[in-house]
Amino acid sequence: MAGIPALFIDRDGTLNVEVGYLHRPEDVVLFPGAPEALARINARGIPVIVVTNQGGIGVGKYGWKDFHAVMARIAEILAAAGAHMDGIYAAPHHEKGLGKYHYPDHPDRKPNPGMLLRAAQEHGLDLSRSWMIGDKDLDLGAGRNAGTKVALVRTGYGMEVDGDLADLVAEGLAEAVDRILEQMDAPCAG
Numbered sequence: 446m447a448g449i450p451a452l453f454i455d456r457d458g459t460l461n462v463e464v465g466y467l468h469r470p471e472d473v474v475l476f477p478g479a480p481e482a483l484a485r486i487n488a489r490g491i492p493v494i495v496v497t498n499q500g501g502i503g504v505g506k507y508g509w510k511d512f513h514a515v516m517a518r519i520a521e522i523l524a525a526a527g528a529h530m531d532g533i534y535a536a537p538h539h540e541k542g543l544g545k546y547h548y549p550d551h552p553d554r555k556p557n558p559g560m561l562l563r564a565a566q567e568h569g570l571d572l573s574r575s576w577m578i579g580d581k582d583l584d585l586g587a588g589r590n591a592g593t594k595v596a597l598v599r600t601g602y603g604m605e606v607d608g609d610l611a612d613l614v615a616e617g618l619a620e621a622v623d624r625i626l627e628q629m630d631a632p633c634a635g
Contacts, residue, residue, distance in 0.1 A: 452486050453591075455495075458580035462475075466501040475523075480522055536555065536560060556585075
């Protein structure tokens with residue numbers, strides 16, 4: 446697919462501190478350096494796309510209004526550092542979901558690549574030049590299944606994940622972004 450590269454980012458445990466079913470704006474805490482890291486990506490014209498499983502919506506722990514309030518708070522914190530998100534994709538489907546959200550293996554729910562594939566189509570992205578950053582095997586799997594490179598961060602659940610399948614392992618989002626930018630700047634071999 447022709448297009449521009451993007452940075453896909455998991456939300457909970459990667460961008461913000463994992464609190465378990467985050468649904469209150471006052472509980473949002475971004476990892477140190479994350480807003481500034483995204484500002485560096487934004488300054489390069491590289492789209493920042495958040496892709497997040499939101500099974501809490503599917504199982505009825507909170508609703509879309511709560512999700513949007515949390516995302517608005519994240520956007521406020523990012524804006525204070527001169528950063529922004531270019532897209533937000535959420536998968537509420539869950540094997541224990543209620544009603545229309547009961548779906549054992551929805552194409553959008555990570556590790557399936559549906560959210561990334563839809564974002565690529567809607568934003569004109571080149572997945573082969575893009576990166577997925579996350580703290581879980583599900584995140585890495587979604588990136589791999591979509592054809593991106595993958596970066597594991599050791600925040601959230603990242604300390605429990607084997608980094609052997611990642612193209613890059615970093616202590617946090619800020620380090621991952623810096624190392625990805627270095628790779629993008631490196632001259633092509635050959």
